[in-house]
Amino acid sequence: MSDQADKLREIINDLKKQQLTKQLSTENVLEKRKCRVITVTSGKGGVGKTNISVNLALNLSKMGYRVVILDADLGLANIDILFGISPHYTLLDVINNNKTIFDILSDGPMNVKFISGGSGIEEMVHLEKWQLEALIEKVASLDKVADIIIVDTGAGISENVISFVLAADEIILVTTPEPTSIMDAYALVKTVSLKDRDKIIQLVVNRADNEKEAISVMNKLTLAAEAFLGVKLKQLGYVLYDTNVVKAVKRQEPFILSYPKSLVSRQLNEIAHKLMQVDQNSMKRSSGIKGFFRKLANLNNA
Incomplete structure (x- = not known):
């Protein structure tokens, strides 16, 4: 009986060790996993950048990803307007009012969450080093609850916008076929390339008006960027003009919820799927939200 009891204890101990090893391995993977930070930007205002950000986020959520939007448009923050939701707190409350990052997360449709940056982004520049480190540690908690963080920036090539673009792992550049929009998009690519030639810039x-026009614009910008800047843009896709988008904005509802079967919703869905078709090396290069805010702080204090 003693031998049988010893054998049983040995088996139980082995099972416990295996369980502990598996648990530690899982915790290690979770600790190392970092979310993808994708900045959505444009060279010119009024091109539908925020609409792309919001509807892209919803599509990604529908695909099973945990998505958070950071509204970093300092001049015209519109995420809350498109969602029809007023956030109670902003990033400034994390800095000044001892709120956690989870306190300021607002719930949007389809499990998408969003953060209003507000004046908290500008305030980062004036923080003491210890305050900045405390903020970064608080923000880092998002890496554990999000797979993708979409940062909706302001438009143009101001210092603030370029800082957000340079801090992100990936960039989605939105333009329209208007000549001024194309030229401003090119100017943004040029500004970024002078500071970091290796940035992944994806074009939408x-x-x-039609597929031919969209492809023509993508090809022109791609060829110009490669010929004159030595930058290879990735063609992520296009969204054709659709009156349903305007109707949805008036209803303060994302168009993929108002008109899920419309052409514009199908095209955004294609863009979302293409965005997620990335190689493993791209995923490994992700620095997560903690890395993003650290880079942003360094750029702003340079």
Whole structure:
């Protein structure tokens, strides 16, 4: 009986060790996993950048990803308007009012969450080093609850916008077929390339009249960037002009919820799927939200 009891204890101990090893391995993977931070930007205002950000986020959530939007448009924060939701707190409350990052997360449709940056982003520049480190540690908690963080920036090539673009792992550049929009998009690519030639910039053409026009704009920008800047843009896709988008904005509802079967919703869905078709090396290069805010702080204090 003693031998049988010893054998039983040995088996139980082995099972416990295996369980502990598996648990530690899982915790290690979770600790190392970092979310993808994708900045959505444009060279010119009024091109539908925020609409792309919101509807892209919803599509990604529908695909099973945990998505958070950071509204970093300092001048015209519109995420809350498109969602029809007023956030109670902003990033400034994390800095000044001892709120956690989870306190300021607002619930949007389809499990998408969003954060209003507000004046908290500008305030980062004036923080003491210890305050900045405390903020970064608080924000880092998002890496555990999000797979993708979409940062909706302001438009143009101001210092603030370029800082957000340079801090992100990936960039989605939105333009329309208007000549001024194309030129401003090129100017943004040029500004970024002078500071970081290795940035992944993915191009979306919005409000094109037809497929031929959209492809023509993508090809022109791609060829110009490669020929004159030595930058290879990735063509992520296009969204044709659709009156349903305007109707949805008036209803303060994302168009993929108002008109899920419309052409514009199908095209955004294609863009979302293409965005997620990335190689493993791209995933490994992700620095997560903690890395994003650290880079942003370094750029702002340079």
